[in-house]
Amino acid sequence: MSKLKIGLIGAGSISDLHLKAYRDNPEVELYAVSDLNEARAKAKAEAYGIANTRAFTNYQDLLALSELDAVSICTLNNTHAEVSIAALEAGKHVLIEKPLCQTVEEALRIEEAVRTSGRVLQVGFVRRHGSNTQILKKFIDAGDLGDIYYAKASCLRRFGNPGGWFADKKRSGGGPVIDLGVHIIDICWYLMGRPKVKSVSANTYHRLGNRSNVQHLSFYKTADYDASLNTVEDLANALIRFENGASLMLDVSFTLHAKSDELSVKLYGEKGGAELEPELLLVSEKYDTILNMSPQIDSRSFDAGVAFSREINHFVDSILGRTEPLSPVEDGVEIMKILCAIYESGEQGREIIFS
Numbered sequence: 001m002s003k004l005k006i007g008l009i010g011a012g013s014i015s016d017l018h019l020k021a022y023r024d025n026p027e028v029e030l031y032a033v034s035d036l037n038e039a040r041a042k043a044k045a046e047a048y049g050i051a052n053t054r055a056f057t058n059y060q061d062l063l064a065l066s067e068l069d070a071v072s073i074c075t076l077n078n079t080h081a082e083v084s085i086a087a088l089e090a091g092k093h094v095l096i097e098k099p100l101c102q103t104v105e106e107a108l109r110i111e112e113a114v115r116t117s118g119r120v121l122q123v124g125f126v127r128r129h130g131s132n133t134q135i136l137k138k139f140i141d142a143g144d145l146g147d148i149y150y151a152k153a154s155c156l157r158r159f160g161n162p163g164g165w166f167a168d169k170k171r172s173g174g175g176p177v178i179d180l181g182v183h184i185i186d187i188c189w190y191l192m193g194r195p196k197v198k199s200v201s202a203n204t205y206h207r208l209g210n211r212s213n214v215q216h217l218s219f220y221k222t223a224d225y226d227a228s229l230n231t232v233e234d235l236a237n238a239l240i241r242f243e244n245g246a247s248l249m250l251d252v253s254f255t256l257h258a259k260s261d262e263l264s265v266k267l268y269g270e271k272g273g274a275e276l277e278p279e280l281l282l283v284s285e286k287y288d289t290i291l292n293m294s295p296q297i298d299s300r301s302f303d304a305g306v307a308f309s310r311e312i313n314h315f316v317d318s319i320l321g322r323t324e325p326l327s328p329v330e331d332g333v334e335i336m337k338i339l340c341a342i343y344e345s346g347e348q349g350r351e352i353i354f355s
């Protein structure tokens, strides 16, 4: 059987995790790459053995390759809708990085394009593919936690606004809510059994700016970091209610006067509880005794390299019809509804109720 021909659009920071995973998949041929920045496109082509003639600056040229089967889209958030719809219309299967897009209206247009094209679209909710998530999911599916009625998640950076497009609301859609919150909201929602959202009450804060004055402490900066540009929130918190009575509480920040960074994801059910992050742990009660159980596994925290490989392999298996996408476009739409409601609630200072 001939190999699946894959193209990559957006050859920035995250693209290497996609490219490495494709390179390691024997059923795939890395075939084309596109980036607005020509040097970046050519450098990735060179590094991953893609013909120089198939390194494009205009992604439409890549999509025009009729022999190309599928694309990974790793561009800025404000291009996700346009590029993914164009790819679907060109008959390509799509793996789109998170967040699906910037607005619910865009999300619905992408959903429609998936339906009319009949192609596979997988949203890059990579944490679903982490070992700790997959292990916990087995316990949840077997009923060990019982009905999960509460989840709590935090992703707090004390000093970590990446700047560049991440700090420009027009291009990113927002700050830590859409960049970090998307991961922890999705992973809680997925493990809670994807309940329908009922309401969102949130607060968003623009109090500290990007703190470009701070010295002696390094952090990740985008290639186009500009200290004078920052239009995104620095902190948000939210209470999300679901139709089944369950709730999710979260907070996220790009910067905060916190002692240290914090990542925690916790789920509580009628029969047991679990911590997914910072390290997988199960809590239970047996014979009138409370137990904290630590799985003996290679990594109890999110194992990014392994998870990206699984995400890509799952995309390939979905294209080849061996499985259904674990994170279909419908899930991307639901998460966009929550993300947008957090911003709306924060701006309007009231609860957003879904009818």
Ligand SMILES: NC(=O)c1ccc[n+]([C@@H]2O[C@H](COP(=O)([O-])OP(=O)(O)OC[C@H]3O[C@@H](n4cnc5c(N)ncnc54)[C@H](O)[C@@H]3O)[C@@H](O)[C@H]2O)c1
Residues within 6 Å of the ligand: 009, 010, 011, 012, 013, 014, 015, 034, 035, 036, 037, 040, 057, 058, 059, 074, 075, 076, 077, 079, 097, 098, 099, 124, 126, 165, 179, 222, 223
């Ligand atoms: N899953 C994860 O954990 C994870 C982590 C980081 C980033 N991301 C997501 O990946 C995407 C990219 O993030 P990044 O950190 O790699 O950003 P980046 O700025 O490092 O790279 C983006 C690249 O896209 C290129 N680009 C922009 N518009 C383009 C277009 N129309 N055609 C071709 N190329 C274009 C830019 O020139 C740039 O090289 C974002 O949506 C981000 O949210 C996901």
